[in-house]
Amino acid sequence: MNLDLPKNGYSRKLAYVILAIAALFVLRLFYLQIIKHSYYVDQARAIQERRFVLPAQRGEIYALDGESPVKLVMNQTVYTVFADPKTITQKDEIIETLREVAGGNLRQGFADLLDQTDTRYQVLGTKLTTTQRDKIKAKNYYGIGFQAVSQRVYPEGKLASQVLGFVNAEGTGAYGIEGYMNERLKGEDGLLQSVADVRDVPLTIGKNNIRIEPQNGDDLVLSIDRNIQSKVEQAILAGVDRTGAPQISALVMNPNTGRVMAMANYPSYNPAEFYKVRDAAIFNNNTISVPYEPGSTIKAFTMATAIDKNVAHATDTYNNTDYITVGDRTISNASKGRTGLITFQTAMEWSLNTGFVTIAQRLGDGRNINRTARDTMYDYFYNRFRLGQATGIELSNEAHGSIISPQSSMGNEVRYSNMSFGQGMESTMLQVAAGFSSAVNGGTYYQPSVVAGVLKGGEIESTKPEVKQAGLIAGSTSRELVEDSQEQLDAIADQINNPPWKG
Numbered sequence: 001m002n003l004d005l006p007k008n009g010y011s012r013k014l015a016y017v018i019l020a021i022a023a024l025f026v027l028r029l030f031y032l033q034i035i036k037h038s039y040y041v042d043q044a045r046a047i048q049e050r051r052f053v054l055p056a057q058r059g060e061i062y063a064l065d066g067e068s069p070v071k072l073v074m075n076q077t078v079y080t081v082f083a084d085p086k087t088i089t090q091k092d093e094i095i096e097t098l099r100e101v102a103g104g105n106l107r108q109g110f111a112d113l114l115d116q117t118d119t120r121y122q123v124l125g126t127k128l129t130t131t132q133r134d135k136i137k138a139k140n141y142y143g144i145g146f147q148a149v150s151q152r153v154y155p156e157g158k159l160a161s162q163v164l165g166f167v168n169a170e171g172t173g174a175y176g177i178e179g180y181m182n183e184r185l186k187g188e189d190g191l192l193q194s195v196a197d198v199r200d201v202p203l204t205i206g207k208n209n210i211r212i213e214p215q216n217g218d219d220l221v222l223s224i225d226r227n228i229q230s231k232v233e234q235a236i237l238a239g240v241d242r243t244g245a246p247q248i249s250a251l252v253m254n255p256n257t258g259r260v261m262a263m264a265n266y267p268s269y270n271p272a273e274f275y276k277v278r279d280a281a282i283f284n285n286n287t288i289s290v291p292y293e294p295g296s297t298i299k300a301f302t303m304a305t306a307i308d309k310n311v312a313h314a315t316d317t318y319n320n321t322d323y324i325t326v327g328d329r330t331i332s333n334a335s336k337g338r339t340g341l342i343t344f345q346t347a348m349e350w351s352l353n354t355g356f357v358t359i360a361q362r363l364g365d366g367r368n369i370n371r372t373a374r375d376t377m378y379d380y381f382y383n384r385f386r387l388g389q390a391t392g393i394e395l396s397n398e399a400h401g402s403i404i405s406p407q408s409s410m411g412n413e414v415r416y417s418n419m420s421f422g423q424g425m426e427s428t429m430l431q432v433a434a435g436f437s438s439a440v441n442g443g444t445y446y447q448p449s450v451v452a453g454v455l456k457g458g459e460i461e462s463t464k465p466e467v468k469q470a471g472l473i474a475g476s477t478s479r480e481l482v483e484d485s486q487e488q489l490d491a492i493a494d495q496i497n498n499p500p501w502k503g
Helices: 009-035 037-048 091-105 130-137 176-180 182-186 226-243 271-276 295-308 344-349 353-362 371-384 413-419 429-440 475-497
Strands: 049-054 061-065 068-083 122-128 144-153 190-195 210-212 220-225 248-253 260-266 317-320 323-326 329-332 340-343 451-456 459-462 467-469
Touching (some): 061 226, 068 091, 122 130, 122 144, 144 271, 176 182, 220 226, 226 248, 226 260, 295 344, 295 371, 317 344, 340 344, 344 475, 353 371, 429 475
Parallel strands (some): 061 220
Antiparallel strands (some): 049 190, 068 144, 190 210, 220 451, 248 260, 317 340, 451 459
């Protein structure tokens, strides 16, 4: 190529300068477009590529209506409406529309937020329905956007609230099954890595796109029977009205499976409005969270121990004076008058403490609750019936309790005399129910559970009851205890219907 350069010196120099600059441009373009091509492609891709979380759907929670699942907790998509104040162009019209469509869902002073142009994101309202969102979205207001949010809905209201728990503002399960089973319920979020347009909308086609599908949480089916649960809660409220008691708890367990069919407490709360609760203790399920002295319910365990060790039976007798001395303590009956030679069945029916202290003595040398007696009681109460031990039920905040070992200086004769009728020890209501179930079902301790299975494709995949220990008492012991307990129940019913003061 021949270049026709100027003849005079100045023009020639200028031409060389222009050529040099052009050459530099060409070299620079060559460097950028050829040599550094891959680098800048990667940089551009890094700027354009975005990572989008694909949220997993939290598992829903069901109770049973007979054998059919019914929803206690379900998911509902609601929307947060937000604004970019810098781009708002129809402020007055936006304010009017929002008030008309979503008045109850708007933040206080939301209109003033539209003037705060120092930020590009202002939340104007929360928990809008799909209908509300669609009405606002149809206006095509520039600078107004929506964000989908999944929230928990409770179609049965307060029913079984302390069994369920709730999902807090951070999306984490708290208390109850929501807390204990949070990992199974929440699932695992997915991921979309994609090139996005200028509005941060992911482009569906791209060779570098990565999509990992979310894994939704398990839909859990509880062993709670909706009808039994409802009846129990009604009975509790009736008890509160009748007695004015500040707290009442109750549970129903299937003794042949360990499955809990109802669990209820007063006071309770609405899990959809957990944020209104001022005393966090109300969130606790007192049937598992509050150890207490179980009192006379333990007399059945003492009787079961005596029958199994063949030292006393309901038809055996003892001399009742309404008082019995153990060490330096005198123990008396709350209900007095049935003195003389009486059966242990009578002691059961009238809940006479002296009868069960006598049984504890017969577990020893017949006169004292010696170390042999205390070791036997501890073995049955703690090791076999598992009183004082957390059960491992699938609910948050379960407490242990306390059964003092005979090896401790506190596990003396006086304490064990009190333990024979349910004092001087602590257990939860669930522990008592599970232990008693094992005593009357033939001697099998089932793992207490509130989960019946998982719902998949409309069908319940049931979990099998778990046997923790079989043969903890003899089958004959269990049958005898059931007969004694039935006779006791009939006698108590007669006492209620025909109290002594009626003559």
